[in-house]
Amino acid sequence: MPILRLAIACPLRQLFDYTPPPDLNPDTLELLKPGVRLLVPFGRRQVTAILVETAAESALPADKLRAAVQLLDTEPVLTQPLLQLCQWAATYYKHPLGEILFAALPAQLRRGTEHNPAGTRQWRLSDAGKGLPAGALRRAPKQAQLLSLLQSQPALSDAEIASQGISRAVLRQLADKSIIESVDSPLRPRPGSSASGLELSPEQRTALSAINSHAAGFSCHLLDGVTGSGKTEVYLQLIAQVVEAGRQALVLVPEIGLTPQTLSRFRERFDAEIAVLHSGHTDAARLKAWEAARSGRAHIVIGTRSAIFTPLLKPGVIIVDEEHDASFKQQDGFRYSARDIAVKRAQLEEIPVLLGSATPSLESMYNAQQGRYQHLFLRERAGAGVLPEIATLDLRKQHLQGGMSAALLDAVSAELAAGNQVLLFLNRRGYAPTLQCHDCGYVAGCKHCDAHLTWHRAAGQLRCHHCDWRCAVPRACPDCRSSQLAASGVGTEQTEQVLTNLFPAVPVFRVDRDSMRTKGALEAVTEQVNLGKPCLLLGTQMLTKGHHFPGITLVGLLDSDAALFSADFRGPERMGQLLTQVAGRAGREDKTGRVLIQTHYPDHPLLNALLQGGYQNYAQQLLEERRQGGLPPFGQLLLVRADARNAQAAEQFLSALRRQLEQRYPGGAQLIGPLPAPLQRKQNRYRMQLLASSSNRGQAQALAAALISTAESLPEAKSVQWSLDVDPQDMT
Template identity: 35%
Template sequence: MSKFFYNVAINIPLRQAFTYHLNYEIPLGRRVEVKFGSTKKVGIVIEQLINSEIDTKPIQKVLDDISVFSVSELKILKWASDYYFHPIGEVLNSFLPTNLRQIKNNLDFAEIEENEITYFKRVKFENKLNAQQLKAFRFLKLLKGFKPVLLYGVTGSGKTEVYLRCVQENLLKNRSILVLAPEISLIPQLENRFKNIFGGLVGIYHSKMTINARYKSWKKFRNGNLKVMIGTRSAVMMPAPKLGLIVIDEEHDTSYKQQDGFKFSARDIALKRAQILKIPIILGSATPSLRTLKLVDEDKFEVTKLTKRVTQKNPPKFTILDINSADMVSGLAKNSLDVISEILKKNKQVLIFINRRGFAPQFVCSYCNWKAMCSSCDSSLVFHHQVERLICHRCDSSFGIPRKCPSCSKEQLSYIGTGTEQLENTLNNYFPNIPIYRMDRDSTKKVGSLEKILSEIQSSKAGIIIGTQMLIKGHDFPNLQLVIAVDVDQGITSLNTCAVEEMGQQLIQVAGRAGRSDGQANVIVQSRYFNDQNLLQLKSGNYLNFANSLMRERKAMSQPPYYFEATINASSSNAQNNIDMLNFAKKFIDHNKCLVIGPMPAIKSKVRGSYHHHILIQANTRALLNKILSHVVNSLDEDKSKISRKARWGINVDPTEF
């Protein structure tokens, strides 16, 4: 009897596939049941071999009649495994619906009803494109093959209208379209815009959906019943029979980078997918990442620009408010409160941006300086007034509020700092008859709560909107006339090399929510560093000037995007084990070819009882960095001294957090 040999990827933390055999031939991408040790596991067939030099176990069962990943999709996922130095089984599992990670479930397309819309007919759009939009659309319409294009458009310039036209052109050719958004909070607005035009051809995919709802979307996009899929980073490898276009909205956003487990960038995987499929990809942003701007400068990306708002109204005016000697109330300067009052009298809305949820970030004893800390992490417990708990924002551990200091037993406990809850409470007292809308992770936990808040904001006149970064991108608040940015100084003082870039992007994005209808908006940036050069650059509201200045600085200092970085991360319950393991890893790095820093504690140095350390590697070319990492990974995998097993370790390529 003939034997057919296959390499099978299994969801385990080993950087290899495993060879099994079957007495008949099957296509690649099929899910199979295999024995691994004494257990049965789901595997995915990724390669067929001519023969095997080792004894192999048989594949127990072929689970489905159809492949979960196509040959081209497997090629992309293998690239991702190699590029990020992550086990292939875990990479494939990351993009497999939860239902299909279990042996008991089968992929059955017979359950899906056929879509009634067989042929798409051109629709009539309500909004006509202006001259700049029309020029951008005509440029994008003519793209063929792999063409990365930056659609640079100032906030309010109508990038989504251009997306919609490009989507229609692909639907007319019976092609599928993948639209990525960085935050779940942006999905409802995009979904409404797209469904108003394309109806039942549009689906969504993100982590707040139920497991079954995600699985249904995955299957419908897989077999072509859905043609337009809008999703967050987990949707980047959604299988589609005829993918014709990928759109990455807010391409600059660091939320596209997964920070735990398989540390991939959805932006970069999308680019690789477009390259392998030879299709166009549009990267849209009002505040493009420095990486993208560098690729534009090098003519590796093309660019088309929307430099004016659709309404032709002026962008908001920036004011930097020195708060060093200001009277402060819950993080707001008295001057800011006075301006808020004036705006509310005009029946207009105010948005207060503070990237810190909860009531106060620290809970302390004023007598002995005791501070409430998480017992499993090295972080302060955040006081949450609404639920009367002290909560760790790293591990979500929750504790009751002590009446006396646990250290000195004095009743002199208080809180320090400001969060979204405190601002809501304070402003309710100042403006008792004004509706206040708080938008953060806590207020949007319930299903439908986000949509409800957005709907109420749209229908109200005077009002105050308080929120974290989830509200600063993509939302349109027509009655908004004032934006106040609170606590931006952490972007100036942070040790994170990406902090200044992110601060600039956030300020331009949050400012862009205001003044879209009348052009009379103002932005107040509260800061103790009112003479900071980066803030002064942003004061003009011209992001590209700020970005170009920052790029010159980065180039002079040999920092990304002109140099390439990766970290080797280690975690264990013993900090010394991390240090020993990382010092061992350094022995396999040629220090003459790159810069190596560390071992050093991560900024989040302890999470859920585990200590985290890393070494930073910086090389002047991508090829050199990959070569260095490959040698280190192979050496650690082959380590017979077992030093590398003292800690859990992994690679983070192109890190955005340290």
């Protein structure tokens, strides 16, 4: 009797040994493959588990082993390359394998729902079944009925069998007896004809040719193209070639908001089945798309971060658009980078991976410089588009209306009068970031976090943007009872109101998380803007990623100063990426564009370095600073976070962890902390951090393993919640 080593979604970093279900057919047991699900007893519950491997014996005595209850799948729900990928991720990120494997499955399959490949699975007689005579299995009428049906037809789908009143239990019974076997519908070798692509520029042709020259195996390419240079056209023509060859393409985009726009372009271009996966879909829709990708019916798969774990029958290429975007890093639970996972998956699948961005991350640029990635450049805008002129507006001593200076408003008025469109960027939603008493200085704060409440005037609420706690706007100051409560600072609601009053004849479209809550809201705004009529677009970071608005000739950044003084060492990199991406929305076709950046610090060295040398030179300067400081990508960071109901418990845990590490691994790495997190109290829990850095990645991995084992052994760990973040992207 083999031992089944199973992964279960729990915080324990181990596999669990079980014996097979007692009623499992010996032939089925012999053919059991890693990646199938089983129902098993776990404590007082029954849970879903995934088979990782089988073994001849267990370290546990036989009387301690429990039997699995039921085999849920006849074929693995996770492919062998995906199992390998999840095992690698568990080792690299030091996270429990069970939680990673279940994160790779749709929610319904995690819950143990029977796997129905959405009508694509077909059943046929096995060799043993073909040897049975007509009229066999009479003692089991439903089994006999199914046998008779398959004796008269070569194969039947799940839906066809269900229409005859035959249950899944009957299917499983005949499958366990090896009388029938399942087969997946094959991938259409070629979809219908695709629309012809645009004529490529010489730079685009060179990039596509370079990728194709490595198409036979694993290769990683960094497509470094200025905004509007036609990176998407390179993606589309590469995908056309992959699909034409009968293989599948996986495309990752950073935000759900980009998915409809991307999907629209792909559907216009390809007569092919496209599966879309993101968290905005229902569980049923995600399972349907997942199954279309797994079975090979979907030729193209588009999704956000978690889509990197989608199984593909015939993978051909992986594309990560806006590879620099921070949203590719999961910030809680299983803290992984979808970009880095994409590179590893491509290596395991032996296919090319393409990372694209106008502002590549410093890590990707460094890997390209080291020869690990092939660095491809698109330095010129496609078609008649030219890069916009960029200038700063000094805000010192200037009167502002809704956060806008007179010079910016004059420029806006001139562009609208000329029949053009204007985009204004303010990365702060709500009416005002704080509500303050003019008499005593009281500032409305969150009861659960060390944060100010944002005034959302339209909703009549104060909201915490960290824990989402909400309350009504007070009529008087809670401290001095004064009625002199006033907005401090500017948010998108306030700016929208000012713009509506100043330009009543022009539509103002506000794009932020509050205004775009309803389904289809962003697509509706995009359609209106693309009509080309004069309008004002006002928005947050949602507007900076991948959107193409050909009528915009002026981009105004209302407040860039916050990015200049970030407490995070990645702050300068993100500032450069954000400013470059926002500026890239202007002048994307035949109209000349310009960008105006409002700032109180027009002489700031970071801002000047970016404006004078462009992002490429700016990034090289940041890389040199990182090299001197031993920071990523020249070293690896590990961040241990701990939070508790009181600050002392979290600090004591991290202090004990540091003492143990210094005793066991003296000089192995630089340790900083424990220190309070920049936002120390969140949701009534106090957060502390311990940072570890090493210039040697192998040493950092050994240290990460030591951090885990040491932390788990500390008695102080019982009173806190703690986690390890490998390669943290957000230090706040």
